[in-house]
């Protein structure tokens with residue numbers, strides 16, 4: 001990463017706050033070329049927002065930091081690989097507006113299979129997305145990736161789109177968040193341009209729609225999406241979708257749409273395990289040019305289990321602070337800098353907290369959960385609470401057994417194995433599990 005840009009980000013962090021910084025400015029990649037600073041935005045939408053909201057301030061800051069003015073350029077693409085002509089001169093698309101039929105693709109150039117770290121939790125999803133990219137419309141259609149927030153679904157979806165375009169630069173890939181689909185449709189209804197809307201969405205080779213749970217309860221949208229889906233499907237055009245849970249579990253999604261979604265392949269993306277979290281951190285650090293050792297990666301991976309986005313946020317904060325203070329990122333520095341954040345993540349994850357959360361969720365009394373009673377309505381939640389305790393705390397099997405009314409460590413081990421199997425076989429159990437991980441570590 002350009003040193004100048006790093007210093008600029010450190011200043012902007014205190015002005016804008018972490019969320020704004022991470023949403024708009026951290027995704028930019030920077031390269032210095034003579035006295036010019038080129039900022040690469042992952043897509044035209046980010047480019048537009050940065051230009052409108054932040055560019056003037058960035059210009060002033062650069063001048064303050066370096067004592068002289070810099071030429072500042074904004075482009076779509078990646079600093080590692082200079083963008084091709086089509087990407088360098090995009091037609092910016094406004095928020096909520098789908099790109100026009102010229103098919104300026106709006107994929108995030110940073111999200112590729114190369115930058116995606118594979119682990120047990122996402123192996124299947126990655127393999128399926130690659131298959132689809134190599135064989136659009138023919139391998140699995142639709143491909144649906146589902147799972148909790150910040151686990152890499154969007155990344156994989158863009159990676160598939162990027163690979164399709166790498167293999168065939170003429171391939172028309174359109175990525176949209178589901179709110180954008182809804183927004184475009186409302187606009188088309190308002191301006192009586194539904195024919196154009198239909199044509200726009202049906203003329204692509206691959207349609208990628210993110211977070212389709214937002215379609216729930218929006219009947220007209222679902223109706224239109226249903227027809228778009230059918231048209232694309234019949235013409236063997238690829239459809240890739242993401243959802244924050246197994247679609248059959250999304251309330252107020254039309255049954256016939258749910259059924260269509262099941263025609264292809266649905267793959268769960270699960271929270272990464274410790275080793276994958278550490279590997280992701282090291283890969284992200286390398287990508288961003290941030291020097292961290294394995295010890296720091298392990299510290300963060302151990303303490304932040306919620307999702308990859310949170311891990312990345314912590315890394316970004318560390319990088320900005322280390323640069324600001326001119327210090328290396330050591331374990332001590334990370335512990336000091338992220339003290340509050342790490343404390344928040346650690347706070348929720350105690351055995352009593354897990355027991356209470358599980359009891360509340362399944363509406364059973366805490367004292368029953370800890371009792372010796374073996375009725376199924378208690379036994380399953382108890383097993384889940386034990387398995388979560390093993391997963392989320394540092395306690396040993398005997399300690400966990402003790403905390404559950406003085407049970408033997410083999411009972412805890414059995415619970416962990418049972419829940420693992422159930423998570424593999426039963427989408428509902430998988431969803432409950434992810435929900436707990438979110439509540440307890442989010």
Ligand SMILES: Nc1ncnc2c1ncn2[C@@H]1O[C@H](COP(=O)(O)OP(=O)(O)OP(=O)(O)O)[C@@H](O)[C@H]1O
Nearest residue numbers: 115116117148149150151152153154155280308309
């Ligand atoms: N396995 C991985 N390897 C590298 N980066 C990852 C991986 N998983 C997630 N990430 C990164 O984590 C961040 C969040 O991922 P992404 O936006 O794809 O999540 P998501 O599952 O689509 O979440 P949401 O449902 O909230 O949109 C991205 O920066 C992404 O690159």
